[in-house]
Amino acid sequence: MVKNSDENAKILTDDELEALLKRSPALKLSTYGEALAFKTKPFKRYLIVISALAVAYVGAFLVGVLDPYLAYGWSNMREHQELQQLRFIAGFIMLVLLHVWLLLGQRLETMMMSFTAMLTYFQFSGTANLLALDDAISNPGFMAAYVLLQSTFILLLLLLIREERRSFGSN
């Protein structure tokens, strides 16, 4: 009799209870296919381009190809060398964070805005350093290439922000 009353009092079935008790992870990594499923086509293209460019840029820095073209190459100041190392590490961390955040299915807008601000700061202070170095400023071709390359990353990030907004239908 008691058992019967317990059965009637049971609001949830065992399956429902099990489903409720089962811990769902707060953050779940998805595949690129899943993460990009709701993104626009241009978003995917820009992401591939910026990732490939960033990896190539960091790789070129690590093998020392870029050294003569950065502020350190012109000034030979230790501070410039350390600043460049830190900035390239920051760039690589930004790229990794972008992909991890994407795979975690999180909104990327604010993060990409922060990255854009950081790259803009890098560009302005980097260009300012080069402008103060006579040898660098006397080479307009190099200066143009430097500004263009830095601007490409900023432009690609701005385009990614626009496409991120479109992906969520807020634009």
Place this chain on the structure above:
Amino acid sequence: MSYRISEVIVYLFLALAVSHTVLLHELGGPVLNTPDAIFLSQTLMDYRSILMIGLGSLYVFLKITGRDVSPMLVIGATLAWLTFLEDTLALDNVLFVPELITGKVTQFTRPFFLVAITYMAVESRRVDFDG
């Protein structure tokens, strides 16, 4: 209340940092010990001051017009931490001028500023998510 206190700390630090830059500009060579420090102060500090004034003004503008300040604060906090890491890890505090009282006070209040702006960014995000 905590947000308001953080805001005051941030404003105070911005005012101190900008006045320190202006003072360094005025005094120039005599207070900066090495040619490298003079060079870096000319290239890095001026741009940082412009950046701080720009971001600070934008924050005030967004606040007055009642718009969302959250992304702006996240950007500000990111840049604040980045420049702090640059100064301590890469530049070995070459821009720190202990001879000037503004230099000492700016350096002392910097950790407070970092904590305050990070709190403001997190708090604004929390309000965004909740609301």
